[in-house]
Amino acid sequence: METALEQIREQQKQTWDRFSPGWKKWDSWTMNFLRPMGYEIVSALHITASDQVLDVATGTGEPGLTLARLANHGHVIGFDLSEGMLAVARENATRQGIANYEAVAGDVCESPFENHRFDAISCRMGFMFFPDMLLAAQEMHRVLKPCGRLATCVWATPAQNPWITTMMGAIAAHMALPAPPPGAPGMFRCAQPGMLIGLLQAAGFENVHQKEVVSIVGFATPEEYWQNMTEVAAPVVAAMSQADEATRAAIKKSVFASLEQNRVDGEIRLQFASLVLSAEKG
Template sequence: MPNPDEIRDAQRATWAGLSAGWEKWDQVIMDQLGPVGAALIECLDLNEEQQHLDIASGTGEPGLSIARLLPTGRVVLTDLVAEMLDIAARRASAQGIATIETTVCSADDLPFDDATFDSVSVRFGYMFFPDMAGATAEFVRVLKPGGRLCSSVWVKPEENPWTAIAMQAIATEAVIAPPDNDGPNMFRCAAPGCVSALYRGAGLRDIAEWDVHVELVTESPEQYWDMISEHVSLAVAALQRVDEPARERIRADAIAKVGAFKKDGKVRVPGVARCIVGTTQDAIVEVSTRVL
């Protein structure tokens, strides 16, 4: 079994290779994940001067949306992959957002002082951390007393046909190893209470979780396949192991199946994410007494 450093090295290489696909399909992806970003923002209790940390920022969301709400605040975007943060920086520049910083780092080894941030967001990063408990402890360490941590993960594959359709088609031609329940994978945190338990273990309070529905919208079944096959890590890796005739058969199968989701001239494939929020303990005020 690879150690955490080996896992991170592999993740850097994989996501660096996927960065072009993420940038190409950025608008489609952002539209799909928009409801989750909005849910995270709503629970963060933002104010204009807030100091915010976004973990596993990828191409920038929800960090860029948060920055637009903090005109006199500070937003730090972090990711393991420099190529992803380069895209986020370009997006920020194009949108005229000047209050962000980007830092390449691992989630379980943050280069920030204790009690630096008022809030932390982690959109779809938890499932891929080699050490989820260690990462959670880091998030709590850099949060100020009373600060909020809000994250999101995917629920089980059956409730996310937007990815299941493609993977089922790929499985007709390629052997796909079952995911390691204890290792990084897209649905590692699907079970209710999984991330909440990590929060409790790190000492967070007022923990709540709820589901958020999303919808992947594409112009056609063909566009659905192009988009999935160019930015979903599992699909990209599996397709690299089959020859061209097999890829064409997979493509045809996925396109045929996703056609069942055509509505109003577009393909609309549903999905479900889970959001989790928790708060750090308030500062303990020590009261000394003196006998006169």
Template sequence: MPSPEQIRDGQRAAWARLSTGWEKWDSIIMDQLGPAGTAMIERLDIAADQQHLDIASGTGEPGLSIARLAPKGRVVLTDLAAEMLDVAARRAAAQGVSNIETKVCSADELPFDDASFDSVSVRFGYMFFPDMAKATAEFARVLKPGGRLAASVWVSPDDNPWTSIAMQAITTEVELPPPAPDGPTMFRCAAPGYVSALYADAGLLDIAEWDVPLELVTDSPEQYWEMISEHVSLAVAALQQVDDKARERIRTHAIANVTAFEQGAKTRVPGLARCIVGTKRA
């Protein structure tokens, strides 16, 4: 298995390449993932002067939403990929959000002092950390006593046809290697209680988890495929292995299957996330 440093280097390069696709499809992605961010924010008790840390921020959410709720506070957006944070900074400027700063860093080596933040959020980043226990310990370290950590992860592939439809189409042409038993993958944290156990080991209390339904809404099955093929990391990597004819066969397969989710003028493909919250001992 690759070392943590090798995993991070690969992730940094991959997400740098994906930043263009994420910016292109920003409005659809944010609408899809928004309910998870909203559910996390509701449990963080954001105050006007909140000092908040957003981990694996990508293009900026839920950090930017939290910054708007804390006009007298500060939100630090962190990510491995500077290119993703560049998109977040542009989004912040476009939205008139000025109480944010960005920092390129790894989740398991945070460059912040102990007890620096009132709250920490990790939306759909946990499953990609090489060492999730070490990262969780870091989140607990930088939290102030009584501060809260909120995260979201994906539940099983069967609960997320928005991605499984695309990946099943890809496997008709590409032989994907099985994931490493405990390596970073999209559904690594799907089991109930998985992240809660990490919280408990890091000393967090009052841990709760609950499921949040999501929905990927596009204008058509064709737009669904175009979007997925440009911003989902595993799909993008797999499609680079095939020629144009194979790509077209994959596209045709995915579009045929996703038509089952057409509703009127939109294509609505469901998904399911799990949110987890915990509190540092006061």
């Protein structure tokens, strides 16, 4: 891997290790939030009891732990850059009594697994952060068995995801943030129509299908939203670390005003949308 991409990988590892306590705090909430995409991934993989499964970018363990319950005579490896996140995944596996889930640290672009190892691969909200997405897809293809299945998801367009753009829009209105380089890792890097479909096909996958999943996430109060965003949302934390107290207060005031426009039956409700893709190895 090129030096610049290696630097991105190390920065990401440090970032996710640093955020892992916040993700542990919000784990139940986050897993409920991401469950619609996890459900689609699990459904697309058609897991059997004896399957060998790789869950890439497993984070705190899902959907790998759910897959491990289905492959109860097989084995699931949760694979992630961050040891901090994997520590939470191991705790979750132990607490849930799941013995066939193994958390392994590493980079999907330099996968340590042998050819044709896995029956299925899941990857929830990982692709857009990989330094080299094509190489990651090629490595997934390499380690899948013939006729193996892949299911993944990424965020749809910013306009379809006010759950995060409400915050990021307020930040952009009060701070002059440098634009990321074109194609740099980020939440909406894979939102362009057909982009990830073409990438998976270029990596050798066949029968690539995509569906859109749209739902609503709720917050009890604007303060709950604020705490969530400032503790687990990587782009928010990065931007807010550069804000002085006055700017931070102004951003918070703007966010709270926007959130009140989305209050329904006493709850703040915001849309989110993702793209779920499934594919096969020939």
